[in-house]
Amino acid sequence: FFSRNADAPFLLVLSYLHVHTALYASKNFRGKSKHGLYGDAVEEMDWSVGQILDVLAKYNLSNKTLVYFTSDQGAHVEEISSSGEVHGGYNGIYKGGKSMNWEGGIRVPGLLRWLGVIQAGAYIDEPTSNMDIFPTIVKLAEAQLPSDRIIDGHDLMPLLQGKVTRSKHEFLFHYCNAYLNAVRWHPGNSEAVWKVFFFTPNFSPEDSNGCYDSHVCFCHGGFITWHDPPLLFDLSRDPEEKVPLTPETES
Numbered sequence: 395f396f397s398r399n400a401d402a403p404f405l406l407v408l409s410y411l412h413v414h415t416a417l418y419a420s421k422n423f424r425g426k427s428k429h430g431l432y433g434d435a436v437e438e439m440d441w442s443v444g445q446i447l448d449v450l451a452k453y454n455l456s457n458k459t460l461v462y463f464t465s466d467q468g469a470h471v472e473e474i475s476s477s478g479e480v481h482g483g484y485n486g487i488y489k490g491g492k493s494m495n496w497e498g499g500i501r502v503p504g505l506l507r508w509l510g511v512i513q514a515g516a517y518i519d520e521p522t523s524n525m526d527i528f529p530t531i532v533k534l535a536e537a538q539l540p541s542d543r544i545i546d547g548h549d550l551m552p553l554l555q556g557k558v559t560r561s562k563h564e565f566l567f568h569y570c571n572a573y574l575n576a577v578r579w580h581p582g583n584s585e586a587v588w589k590v591f592f593f594t595p596n597f598s599p600e601d602s603n604g605c606y607d608s609h610v611c612f613c614h615g616g617f618i619t620w621h622d623p624p625l626l627f628d629l630s631r632d633p634e635e636k637v638p639l640t641p642e643t644e645s
Contacts, residue, residue, distance in 0.1 A: 400453040405531065408446070412439040415473055415481055430479045447507075456509045460534065464524060465502040467492045471604040489635045490603060493610045494595055495568040495576040496635055498603075512554050520561035521580050521587065526550045570613035578629075589635070591625040593618045 395406060411418055412435040419434035423441070427433030443463065450456045469483025471491035482491065490496030504522065506512055525547035532539050533549045548562040561580065568576040570593075579588040595611035595618055597604060605611040612618070625638040637643075 396449050396453050396455065400455065403535065405535075410439050410442070412436070412442075413483065415470075417481055430481075431475075432479070432481050432483060457511075459508065460511070460530075461507045462527060463503060463505040464527075466524070468494075468497075468499045468501060470610075471498065472606050472609050487634050490595075490611075493570075493612075494604075495570060495591070496594075497629070497633060500568060506550075506554060508554075513556065516554075516556070518553060520553060520559075521563050521566055521578055522550060522553070522561050523547060523563060523566060573613050575613070585630055587629040589627045589629050591621060591627075593620045594625065 395404070413432060417431045417435050419431060419438050423434045423438040424431070425434065427437050429436070447456070447461065450459055450461070468488070468491045469485050470493075471482050471485065473480070473482025475481050485491055485498035485501070488496065488498035488501055490498040492499055494500075502524070523546070526549070527547065529539055529545055529547045530550045533551065539545050552558045553561060560582065564580055564582060566578040567574060568578065573593075575593060576589060576591045579590075580586075581588075595605060595613075596616070597611075598607035605617070608617070626644075627635050627638060628644075629635070
């Protein structure tokens with residue numbers, strides 16, 4: 395693909411089987427990691443990304459190519475094999491995972507590389523969205539966004555190049571299927587990131603970090619608890635979403 399397009403603009407979207415279940419790792423990687431088959435799959439994906447970056451360098455395309463590595467969701471915390479091996483990854487300090495709008499479900503990797511354009515080692519802690527990929531690519535291609543609909547994403551390049559310090563997303567709306575589940579607000583005059591929940595999934599068992607009885611959390615009926623007033627968190631102070639704010643605790 396790269397040899398055919400070395401002299402022309404291209405868009406390559408590569409969606410890995412890794413690390414979705416059923417898990418797969420080829421013979422060269424199976425049994426190599428400290429984290430079982432899941433770790434093997436992660437290591438093979440890491441190797442594959444390296445192969446792509448090497449070929450970009452081979453064709454002198456590294457300075458001309460934006461590489462964006464991301465995911466569609468956080469790790470699936472309930473995914474465990476019959477032998478007890480965790481197959482669903484790990485979300486660090488963040489609550490929940492796949493199918494939830496707790497931070498563990500919607501904070502995903504956002505690793506970007508463009509030699510000579512994006513500063514190496516830069517770290518941006520601003521709310522962005524995978525919806526931003528589309529307008530970013532359209533702008534880089536010098537094409538026009540559709541004018542017959544509202545486009546929810548924003549061009550990421552000003553943020554990535556340090557020309558602005560704030561994401562254009564003052565609000566991000568988080569849905570669970572068709573239901574508005576949570577809203578994130580990053581006010582322009584504040585470092586705070588507020589997040590409100592209208593309902594939350596009922597974990598099973600109650601003291602766990604997921605819906606292990608049903609293998610995934612659902613969005614309706616007895617699977618959720620509605621909150622009136624909604625739960626409110628300040629993610630800048632409580633990224634683990636442990637302590638909902640109340641009029642008594644928050645001036």
